Amino acid sequence: MELSEDLTTDPKALSSGNVSKLFRHLGNFDWNHVTPVEYKSEEQSWLSVSRRVFTGETGETPQFHVRYFEIGQNGYSTLEQHEHEHVVVVMRGKGQAIMGEKRVELGFGDVLYVAPNEVHQFSNSQEEPFGFLCVVNAERDRPRPVEIGEGSSCF
């Protein structure tokens, strides 16, 4: 069996269905066959966040989506809550997470389970981007932004 560099380069297969795919890490947290997209269209509640979706928006059928988020220096995600859960795995750099009334430092390999309706936010104060995988249910509720002073005794 010959060694292959890729599993498929057929754009149709890559974007439309249950075809095995390899998203090759090209170094520096960039990947083949996936491009960064806007974190959210709304721009008030977050800063310097990019999103890559490996599986979930290109025809695959699992009940979960696997995404990679990256937060630049002094960036932060929306302070929000939702019914669906997150499983986050840190791949790059260091960052912080607000989780309800707690705040934790995160680094490579840390795995964070965000329970339903936990108020949460991710941020990065370092020069190195803070990058993490985030797995969610394919069918999920919309995040609800949380105002400071709401939802937690800490704000």
Place this chain on the structure above:
Amino acid sequence: MELSEDLTTDPKALSSGNVSKLFRHLGNFDWNHVTPVEYKSEEQSWLSVSRRVFTGETGETPQFHVRYFEIGQNGYSTLEQHEHEHVVVVMRGKGQAIMGEKRVELGFGDVLYVAPNEVHQFSNSQEEPFGFLCVVNAERDRPRPVEIGEGSSCF
């Protein structure tokens, strides 16, 4: 808001429910609050594989499970197929995957989507363990071992 070292150390909360949890990476691909378990009880079809389950077996309710597998030098997983899909993300070392009639080298950050019923197997020829996350549907069919000569023209 004070910085916390952990989110909960309550064993009951950790093992029974939708409570936010931090599986701290302790270095060397070992984590707080999770212990390696046997890959499979059947021992004929695989060698030198360990499994850690972060979420899915301790009361959380997402529709997916997040596990970490590690394959030691000259080890391999079962050559198998199943209806459910895998999303694999390499965290440690290098390895190989048989994917149907193809064979690919995998290294840090590579993301592999294994389509339904793809015949697949992971292996490691290096001294450094080959470690990867593997995300699956919470409800899934049992893997079916594939005999060499069956299921693919390559065997």
